[in-house]
Amino acid sequence: MTKIYGLLGKNISYSFSESFFSKKFEKENKDCSYTNFDLKDITAVEEVIKNETVQGLNVTIPYKEEIISYLNELDPTAKEIGAVNVIKFDKNKKLIGYNSDYYGFTESLKPLLQKRPVQKALILGTGGASKAIAYALKKLNIEYTFVSRTPNTQELSYNQLDQNIINSNKLIINCTPLGTHPNVQNYPNIPYEYLSENHILYDLIYNPSETTFLRKGKEKGALISNGLQMLILQAERSWEIWNT
Known part of the structure; x- marks a missing residue:
């Protein structure tokens, strides 16, 4: 019987995972297949879960948090992060949620930090992906602040970003979908004029390979990275989780 793995998400025809x-x-000559489960609503996941041939799932936008209520158990890391991007079906068909995003981000960021060490970071966006990024930064002892269009008392709004804030936060991570193909002209509204060669700009987007956000950073001499390496690393980690 061919084992089926797949991706849960919404409007995911562009997906890297498949x-x-x-x-x-x-x-690797595996008797496995991978499919996109493009769900208009999270409730449709019940049909996917019932499928006897499904052995493991990845989860992407916008269901990384909503999926949790459908799971039997959370790995301690996923529980602390509050978001899931990997679901393991154990031998009793119990659904266990994991997060491999933080691993992929951490391991892809480390080489950049060796070139340009940083102490403080801005996380643009507050969705499920940003939670894994925050967890990773905490483990790396990098202080972080969320930037949101609708900030709470601990967060900054985009119009609060000034020269002083940009200067003191040398790592800026885009966790919003702004700039994703086909809307490549879009970008987060930060004051790019204050960026320098001491900054690192990291975009979780991988299509296009160089977003407007990254290009504007590169023009100021910043070190830049898209999300492709993070995706490869988190995908490999997913495979390990499904098979242990």
Whole structure:
């Protein structure tokens, strides 16, 4: 019986995961397939879970938090983060939620930090992905502040970002979908004129490979990275989780 793995999300035809795992299964001669479960509403996940051939799932926008109520158990890291991007079906068909986003981000960020160490960071956006980023930064002892269009008392709004804040936060991570293909002209509204060669700009977006956010940073001499390496690392970690 062919084992089915897949991705839960909404409007995910662009997804990296399907092509990554399909190539992996072909290369390693695995009797497995990977499919996109494009759900208009999270309640449709019940049908996917019932499918006897489904052995494991990835989860993407906008369901990384909503999926939790459908799971039997959370790995301690996923519980602390409050977001899930990997679901393991154990031998009793119990659903266990994990987070491999933080691992992918941490390991892809480390080489950049070796070139340009930082102490403080801005996280643009407050969705499920940003929670894993915050967890990773905490483990790396990097102080962080969320930037939101609708900030709470601990967060900054975009119009509060000034020269002093940009100067003191040398790492800026875009966790919003702004700039994703096909709307490549969009970008987070930060004061790019205050960026310097001491900054690192990291965009979780991987399509296009260089977003407007990254290009504007590069023009100021900043070190830049898109989210492709993070995706590859988190996908490999997903495979390990499903098979242990």
